[in-house]
Amino acid sequence: SYELTQPPSVSVSPGQTASITCSGDKLGEKYTYWYQQKSGQSPVLLIYQDTRRPSGIPERFSGSNSGNTATLTISGTQAMDEADYYCQAWDSSTVVFGGGTKLTVL
Amino acid sequence: QVQLQESGPGLVKPSQTLSLTCTVSGGSMSRGGYYWTWVRQPAGKALEYIGRIYISGSTNYNPSLTSRATISVDTSKKQFSLRLSSVTAADTAVYYCARGGEVGDGFDIWGQGTRVTVSS
DSSP states (O other): OOOOBOOSEEEEOTTSOEEEEEEOTTGGGSOEEEEEEOTTSOOEEEEBTTTBOOTTOOTTEEEEEETTEEEEEESSOOGGGOEEEEEEEEETTEEEEOOOEEEEEO | OOEEEEESOSEEOTTSOEEEEEEEESSOSOOTTOEEEEEEEOTTSOOEEEEEEETTSOEEEOTTTTTTEEEEEETTTTEEEEEEOSOOGGGOEEEEEEEEEEETTEEEEEOOOEEEEEOO
């Protein structure tokens, strides 16, 4: 079965840029989606089709995908961005989620 | 705007069947291209796809759950449901319903989640 691998944790200072990676075999040939989940809340779609933002998502969130790795980048990270982040892709008509990355804003 | 709300028992005994319903409000359930999905999350762990259903009734399941999961839809009630049979403690999780198909193939609307505990 297809697997997506994320680092368990990433730390960033306020105002700096955070990068969260998601790795999978030939992931660049698939679309990647990113979700933010704050403590005790439901996931929120941040990025779809690798780079696109749903309406209402701040411009500081961006995505890229190439080769075996997709990356979520948060520019000018704010304290409110502290959350768990999950990547997601489609494989053989089914949905696969990554293991999640906890972003800490120090 | 569309909202989703999960409902169902919070406690299920081992070996029994877990049954949950997701009610869609504030918009259409029947627009072509939408699919209605169940995702679960054990405490402190990652999201796990359970399956999805289209208005046509077509379904898709996580291969690891396909033998135990059944998703159905009732458009007249604007609801879709999950049944998971032969549950064990490993099925204890928060269960979310979500909508796909509006924003690429991402899940743009989620319910608040309902916690289900499997215990005798």
